[in-house]
Amino acid sequence: MINIFHSIHITSLKYSAQSSPEYSQYDEYIRVISSSTIQAPPSQNGGDSAQRIDLPPWDLQFLLLETIQKGLLFHTKNHQIHHLQHSLSSTLAFFPPLAGRLVITRHHDNNNHTTTATSHITCNNAGALFVHAAAENTSVADILQPNYVPPIVHSFFPLNGAKNHEGTSQPLLAVQVTELLDGIFIGFTVNHSVADGKSFWLFINSWAEISRGFLKPSKSPVFQRWLPHNIEVPIRFPFTEKQEAQQCSEKILNAPPERIFHFTKEKIVELKAKANMEANTNRVSSLQAVLTHLWRSVIRCKQVDPEEEVSYFLIIGARPRMVPPLPEDYFGNAALFGGVTVKAGELVVEGGLGKCAMELNKMVSLYSDEMVKKEYECWVRTPKLHLLDGVTGGHSLATSSSPRFDVYGNDFGWGKPVAVRSGGANKRHGKITVFAGAEEGSIDIEVCLPIEILEALGNDPEFTHTISS
Template identity: 50%
Template structure:
């Protein structure tokens, strides 16, 4: 599968309708500012070749991206830093229409099967994502949105990178869904974004922080990645099993049961001391948890990290599935409006910027959400056959979840050492819940998806 990436062109895509002479300025909330040191959010979509020719597809994607930026002007802007006399800085989004980055590339000789059939993510897929080395605070001079269209022999991969200060996962998928709708010919969006950020009453604005003056380096430990697919039926079995282990006062969700199942296998296959404490971190979207709730189309960061801590032996005993799922359930339920406000007040008193090592050192952490349905991202030539996240902000034990190809399915990308992933593949208790599938296709079906002639893209 040896292949190389050849860049055909790079261009800047601006909003067609925005006037950069008097740009909109968007102040950043504490939740946005926390992400300044983090990598860009990244997600990509793999499609079979469209029927249209190459030039038509690329020009349509550029034109529809420009039209979509009319509704999302912050993604065509840049960060602006204002330095103050007390050695602090404030940051805002200057919607000056500097533009998004658009890259057109070719992966010579690479096919869809080369990406989907290997057990582990082929390393070349990481090169399908732009700005993989960028940090969010570099949005002062780097685009806040970058897109790379990579041609394969029989398909295309659309890799997208979003500055994490500007967007969280829900906002990212809101934009991508909007872009795909406009690409299909929808003139006006049914759910335009809410651009204004939410602030606690009485917050001194702009918020001042210690902005990094020097380049912040994060040692990127690129481990193996493997995708596990879980069908609606298998998830229902796990959910029923977990609920049978807990009091009827609690209702374990499908995601909580599945994450407990995954966590148990990861810990079981690392030969840990039963007395050792293990931690699981999950991202909690608190838009619906505020009082009143934030709109679901609130565009920005609205996340908190919920943590569960257990002894390894407690997690792995006979009732461990129910216990772990229950602790996750309680952690999520604890994030009330009042708790979120307390966290914000505490942060405002002592602002701290997150780093990957601070957040995820020696833990299993879950990002993404099964509400993010990338299989509905249709640019006019059908649904993707697979979704993959990029290398940004991944560490030992990172799990990224998305909705699966069929309703109720969930798939999880798991980032761990090869030895651990191999052990999980031999873990019969874990693998009993895994459904062999690659995107919409079984491995056997993917093998038949060969295109001998490069007829379109």
């Protein structure tokens, strides 16, 4: 069902220039052509349109953060808005949570004067937001060619600035199709308390399949949340108006500059071999080697005091670590946060690549089935909602996403995308986003740091030797 609730209107979204001359030349306006609510066809909506999904700790921990925003750039004009709307409607029939809303219920205990909350998804088919827009002076090359991601890219995403807990009144899924001079950009915004990165791309992959003519997705999402037998639902957690107001007051209006660095398959193999040789092991993965190399380069360019501690945080997938493993297509959050802290001097000295990559490897290896369940049950006893400022800023770096996600296989019927970009959600200095590159085996890394550090990285011989322009 497609419900048009806005006629054509104009919005003047203009972005402030950053200090880099290259960054400042992309002041632009976005014209919003229409907005619509897309619902699953009632006859296909899984039968029970009011299905309830209680949120476990893995989902609840994201309530104070912003959404997931990722988008695809296509070098084509051969697309049909109505076809995308109808194929989205068909896809939502297989993903009822994304057409639903969050419910947050407050519980007041008069005896000890405390307030707690519980939360669940109601699959009520309230619908997803679909925005059709145009950036009439922007080309595909304007997005691809600059070293820095043009600020206009953030305007290609709907629901900018929305927090996940606002999914009680806002859509859990929003899509914006922005027409460019010679292509289109499809920006996807998904509530992070409903899905993680793996679930996010499972939905996009499924929509692309149905858009190409599949009757149903090739993979079936599993919506039942994993909960230990001894944990009662709904789970109560502290969530007050004061917390919400504090998080809103901390919002950063000017997103940090972003630069994308491309690592070819050959350079990744070199870095992995070097890291394993230095650590006298074969356990360091390609991604661990690349991220440690980036970490070293950033700290070297920042000229951090050798005795100062620096940290790197990773999101660690829980699906394969459980015994038995969670379903591959478990639709929800199944990830934990892990980190490594070392002295800056240990990181940047000769041999630091292997030593610190091995520290990352050891940290990830700690997350066995037993550790995952222990952290899960600990959260239930002492619930804590994440704040992004807790893992970024200062000399800390934090990585999200994964090169394993199928980004370039998303053909909606007019060919594969030429690039992937992320929106402004959860962007802070020190935020690192990892994507598969367009060529098989390559990796793209999006780095948010002060402009002077990004410039230094781009001019550092040891770092530039490992990237391609």
